[in-house]
Amino acid sequence: MHAINVFSPDFDVDDCLAEIRTCLERGWTGMGFKTDEFEAAFCQYAGLDHAHFLSSATAGLHLALEVLKRADGWADGDEVITTALTFVSTNHAILHAGLTPVFCDVDAMLCLDPDAIERAITPRTRAVMFVGLGGNAGQWDRVVALCRRHGLRLVLDAAHQSGTRLNGQAPARDADAAVFSFHAVKNLGTADGGMICLPDAKLDAAARRLSWLGIDKTTFERTAASGTYQWRYDVPEVGFKYHGNSVMAAIGLVQLRRLERDNAERRRLAGLYDARLAPVGGIDRVPMAAQCTPSRHLYQVEVADRDLVLDRLRGMNIHPGVHYQLNTRFAPYDRFSASLPRAEQASDQLLSLPLHVKMTDGDVQVVCDALADAVALPMAA
Template identity: 35%
Template structure:
């Protein structure tokens, strides 16, 4: 191998000249955390960009999901997807609730509303759905199920920064949506996240939970956590946010190039068609079918031999992990679509400054693997 490694993603960073004025403000004020002026400015700018009125910025999306569940006192069953990053289920457990798996739609790989409805029991209190790869869930179908059964609907929108559905921000759906600003995401603050709230009262309640439940110097009304974002992380977000339209456009270009090159290869099934209005091209997932020359793991290893670090994302299913595989809902026969998806999925490298020559290397190997 003579070429340098190509990783599945690479974080976008603001330039040092863009970040320096914010750092000077931090050093000048010596306010480092506790909802400082940069954090407040970041929340306002972020809400404007996303097209929502109210959100609470937090230190990471995992704790954002925990706060979302805690806000509504969810301690019973939460129906969720087995085809996600493990943080989705871990948050349910950390909140003191019980995850229940339901199967996914074979096309979107998101929770199937019919499967969710079939999993409801008297102990069910909420649905936690995932906009996988930034592809919106069947929000109408899930909302209908939640409404008819009196359930809270919370979205793990970690992948869905800036995504719109029918011209409206997808993160405005449900009771709450939680976005991730981790280094691997479309928009990052190194670490961070936000909870999109439907109204000011809910936002204020989330703000209190994110700061130990403190109301004022002598009043603590809730058993909260410390999930506040620092001024330094807010500075990164403020510096990067103005560039997001061009960043997403660059991701779209790379996704389109993959699609044009790979969509006609037998056995390679591209899941996220480019050019969809409101999509963010968070990832470029493919399914490696039986009519391809290699198995999914065979292609994964072939790419690794050439220094290309694709990712089997999400594999294994959360329901196959030791912490969850003993749950009744983890039985394979109940996850007829999730299981083959996990066995066939492969996400290809995608980031805004992926060089064309590196993308050509990836495409050539997939086109001629043997």
Template identity: 50%
Template sequence: MSIQLFSPVFRVNECLDEIRICLEKGWTGLGFKTNEFEEKWKEYTGFNNAHFLNSATAGLHLAVKILKMQNKWQDGDEIISTPITFVSTNHSILYENLRVVFADVDKYLCLDPIDVERKITKKTRAVVFVGLGGNIGQYFKIVDICRKYNLKLILDASHMTGTRFKGNIVGKEAEAAVFSFQAVKNLPTGDSGMICFKDKENDVICRELTWLGINKDTFARTDDKGTYKWKYDLDYLGYKYHGNSIIASIGIVQLKYVDIDNAYRRQIASWYDENFRNFKDKIHPVPVTEGCESSRHLYIIEVNNRDELLEELNKNDIFPGVHYRDNTEYKMYSYGQGTCPMAHRLSQRILSLPMHLRLTYNDVNYVSEKVIEYAK
């Protein structure tokens, strides 16, 4: 049997029970369960605002768009971001005609505060921090830099569902934190996300933008009395970005188990750590920041022969991944080549090992054995 990088687990019967309520009620769209999920998410995280979306990519776009609108940024203004991320992080900046300025990464594969400060110019307006694999890296140093230079901070928390620092969910320091519930994330649904704005006004704007700019959603209109339910206005040119009650129903169930699931992920990571402990000459696990209780969405190692190792593992029915290719290698971001040497070097050497709830102790030992055998 093959060992995949990801293999999401769903509490099937519970999810179907929640979905059945939507079908019986005849309400599968915006409202009802999306509202319930938002409230449960706020209770779980401690965020004051939360809006359920059809993807984290939509959330990142909205974060950039609304901060640009509210702060009167101009086309061509700059946002500092990382080249080690999924492209949606940086696409969200381009969507709004802003320029991505790449800063290098540190040993955690997160933004290096020293290089971030070095890259700040008079046109810099914000920083996007990616908590890669669920790690916080030097996030709080980035928070301090943003305060020092009066920059907005967006947290791409796509991997960070359940991540805590000293017992607290991370992200309340940012103007916006965006979480992913995509199919293989730690809280998997079909695909969806959550955006949590610090300011209520931004949350209100976000809700209109996610429903085509309409200033009264369909669920709110069902409570209207009289004959004017259909009467609404358009405040913005918006998008179809909101989540629906079917997917929210899955999220409501999955949220109940996310801390238990993450604890098992950390157990898997500890098994890998133990197996590689005596092989530090050729296998270097990417460290987790001290005090960080990581969601452990990823377990990443650095090796000398990454591509060869990938091929050998595939031959043994083990299918790892790479998170991520240096974004400056893509044509549209090639202007950043050479500006982030650490990121470029590591992107040629990193490998994400299988990390999911279906893995057993024996699975981890088998993967570890083959990595040790073929790593150079």
């Protein structure tokens, strides 16, 4: 029986190599050229005004908070409402920016619960960090409305949301900042990369400067304008080295072209999982939001005795993932821990079933049969 892994990246190899070749032949592999092309293509695809290609979403989430903090004059220690059921990048960004994470519980879709957000708002709350887990939109419209009502900035961790639509549009369009991930195993995967999308032109310009060490002109701009290298620039503030490069953007461009097709296939496979798992007792499928056409980066279920079920599946050469361990269980977040009953339960019971475009319908059947067997066997004494 071949191994069935949670992720398995797929690339149009010749097309990727052809795009990379244009960078090598032109002698431009850094920021500019392909990164400009990828940014424009991504804006057009997602219906966004600005997009800036970065080395990762981790960098982008930190950058988003830095840009907003500097623009709005937030103080160190000001609060950002966030989820603990996420990859640590989401919350590391808050700490990196010198802000305080305030953890709130999630809803049935495992996204931040708007009622819990509302209860957690204090005079020091400046922003909400919303994670579209697995490509879900959760109760996004309610979160947008409550942020507007309370004058809070809304940052969308859209790491899993490449191609997600809510009522036909990218949820990112309603965020003050949205950050996508093109990490190797994401549904739009490169080797590493991210995109920060800021609707405000001034904030977009600030993000571009801060992602390039605070320098006011990129090397590409300085060179492309005259065709010769121009050395002079200014550094009005201290920034970070967070921008992306043309080689990664070349792969991103090719992956973007197939994103709609890939996501449709993910949704089709998810539909097969739904149909086959619905009648099986002991398996709770995480619902997607109504009106949401998800990217389906993940297909998540909850089971009792998750670790044992995982062991049993591994014994059958099936290798699901766990997204995620509760961040408040990690040392840096100890002192911010809060009562999060739903997120805690999910963290103990969740597993992400294999879902990628190389899977066959037969693979889905094998996983479903194995999972049904694994939950039906007696649990350990």
